[in-house]
Amino acid sequence: MTFKISRNGRRGLSRRRLLSAAGAGAISALAMPYLSRAADRPVVTSGLQSGDVGADGGVVWARADRPSQMLVEVATSESFANARMLPPIAALPETDFTAKMLLENLPAGQQIFYRVRFRDLAHIGIESEAVVGRFRTAPADRRDVSFVWGGDVAGQGWGINPDDDGMFTFATMRKHRPDFLLHSGDTVYADGPIKDEVTLADGNIWKNVTTPEKSKVAETLDEFRAAHKYNFMDEHLRAFNAEVPVLVQWDDHEVTNNWSLSKELPASYKERNITLLAARAARAFHEMYPMRESIVEPGRVYRVLNYGPHLDVFMLDERSYRGANGPNQETVYGPGSFFLGPAQLAWLKRALLNSRATWKVIASDMPLSIIVYDDAPNKKGSEAVAQGDGPPRGRELEIADLLRFIKTSGVVNTVWLTADVHYAAAHYYNPDKAQFGEFDPFWEFVAGPLHAGTFGPNDLDNTFGPEVKFIKAPGPGNQNLPPSAGMQFFGHVRIDGATGQITITLRDRADVALWSTTLDPKPV
Template sequence: MKDPKRADFRGPLVDRRALLVAGLAPLAFPGPARAEPSPAPFPFGVACGDPTSDGFVIWTRLALDPLAADGLGGLSAPTTVRWEIAADEAFRHIVLTGEATALSDNAHAVKIEVQGLAAGRPWWYRFMALGHRSAVGRAATAPDAGAATESLKLVAASCSHWETGYFSAYRHMAASDADLTLLLGDYIYEYSYVGERAAGRPRRHDRAADVVDLAGYRNRYGLYKTDPDLQALHAARPCVVTWDDHEVENDYGGLLSQDVAEDPGFPARRQAAYQAFFEHMPIRRASLSDPWRLYRRLAWGDLARIHVLDGRQYRSPAACATATSRRGSVVGDDCLERLQPERSMLGLTQEDWLYQGLGGPSARWTIIAQDLLAASIRQKGRNGVVGHWTDGWDGYPATRDRLLSAIRNSPAQNPVLLGGDIHSFWTTDLKADFADPESATVATEFVTGSITADPPPYAPFAEMLPENPHVKYFESRAHGFMSIAMTPDRMLTDYRAISDRRDPRATVSTLRTFAVESGRAGAVAA
């Protein structure tokens, strides 16, 4: 009799010619692990990321004292970790297993790049170490590149500040039926509120001082990853991650700090922050020659091609900075440095990579996942100046012009930019010429509000909307995430808002829904 639990399996589950990258020796179809489930030594949960048609990355990190002062989680000796991939949640059909060694050099984090699995289906994974077993995570392989694909569902988030609220939005994201999670930057915050700004905050960081060294960054990730809602989100499905500034320091760019006086020590701080980020994220190593390279591409059958950008590491210095500060500011049209064509927010190497990708294999939807609001926004600064924000795409308009020109001249279909950073929800038309409201709409943009981080004041932006006719929607009075459903003919984006960031049991509702029809750039209310 056919085993009913295997009735929905299609074809071989594993290609034995390509089981695993990372030099591990897998054993196929062993018996179930004999270990007891326990949060220790797995206090940070598990995660999966960067799915391809035959695999994904799985991650965990061992710790017995999660926030030990040295950032090593109370462990020092090398520790053997066993991992398993199963075709079912009960692990009756284990298809791959192997062992890795968790080392103090990477804070006892373990990342396995799994390959050789069947495409377009769910998988389950877990880890065993020190006599205990981790939580089970649900992974998935993407459909084969070019395969006819009818749907893709995404949830997207950014700006989760521990101190300003609970991560209930992550809980609602985890409970959704999405295929992928996009995390678009500011996964952690490097600073802590002190004094009057700390009063009344629902949670406190692990230290009052800003984190500046490797132990500090490791513990900041460790603190965030102890949150049960964040753990649930990572265990629910694969994620695709990029960063913004707070993974290192507010408004930094390239190798330069926001504060000119901090420049001499900033490269070492950035190095520590980047190491901690890569230790804690389920990200593939994109380049052996560039160990911190983050930009990459993923495909979801013939439906979507996702270009993931790095808007921080390679950017030119901030335009019209003062003698002491490069912090983002609103500058007027007299800031001519902002317009210099050689300035780049992405770096010319990443720009070339992106433009070549736009000219490569096409899918029905072209998704550019990045960390910022891309549209040109005329806004009023605190000093009354009306102009352009220097820390975002408006600080690098030549890069935006080159991108929109590349999109117009490429075969890329239905381009949509997704972003975060600004702690508010935005829907915009990306125009060939933002000075001319009648110019062609080249691409559509959706920007998610923050999970918890403090929003910008509503009134100053709302008052300026008449000067930004390409903005279809703006809302900064709510926190939450985006939920996106794609079919070959249509993309629907829901802005999902939680009832109260200070309530760990917050409910969720839909603020607004926008649709983009295939073949027609620009969003319309749905």
């Protein structure tokens, strides 16, 4: 990647690279000559995104640089023959000039092309260049389905490094032409400043692209927004977003590390109110991603995405409704042991029971049995589900209740996908080896980071009988490896349309298949 230094000393994309990215549909024509008499046209600043795609449509997203109207055309061919123009949507300062629109009444299983322009509200005759994106609607028939998953982007100070080809894992995932990305959370590290340079263990220098807002922890609404916009600066991420829909959930770093109601913020924060920080972070999160928003509970993250006869994806929110991080050793279920919370847990049970899809993928932003401490240096407190060996207690009570329900209700073919711990693993949950055995065997697969430091492995809790079938992690004494070390991981899932078999493959950023398994479905 070639960059240039502007007069103010900041790095910028070269004209040649910029035009190349624009040709991939990733960004608007920032470097193109103006085609109207206007001296200053609106700009599509952060590429395009689509998301929450179903059989009849999906959400599209873009951001302008000023008060504008987003104009969207939709078609089933790249030529935009017989394109349909949709009513304009306002992009105002109140939403940081972002706008998103649900495209409806589209044909199932079809490649959809959409074209976005912004019209300047101050000069209604002046419009931006058009930017084109695409996505594929979910099938109505039993065709093959393919998707990728992972989490953890721009963490531990590892930002966009031109010398390491930026967020290269997104380019690798894009080559698979997946139907969508399941983003398992930690979409940003709002608590992680990005410095100009980081000295590596071997003495080499990692050089980041930087912005003023990412030089500190995010506290204001604009700083939380800037954390997301920083990631959109990467050319591989923009190119990926223009072609692959994202199903997104959040975890802790969209706010701050290990946040819960009991969070004591470090001295780097001037804003001491964790609830206020979380509210600002949630608003920025919802502004910056193409989610189908709930009218029942505005700002709700948990939802189910139906992707054809073979697949339903159950997106969980294990952050918003949890009790305070702490010992979590309760033996009787109550507020202190909430993880999903009663309302979300009841919703998940209903949704699983009503699903007629072959496979039920449970998208969990945290693993079930990997021990994650709230106070990692001192190995104290609970951040995730696992509470240590033995019968269920604390947050494990919810999972035990859910697993028992799945078994007794006859729900079959559940697979858990997660990220969070910054290494790759495959876990088989065996009731014969569990302290709590009232469940049918199932698999959990861990992928990530997509672009962050690599850690692990962590200890496993034996409550639900996890067996490690595969693990790739740096090991003790070799933690927080940079992306340039190559240990960046994503998962790839393929469902065979004819047989219904599901194949899960764990890959690294060089696209090496590290481990794979194929599962046969039980009759639904």
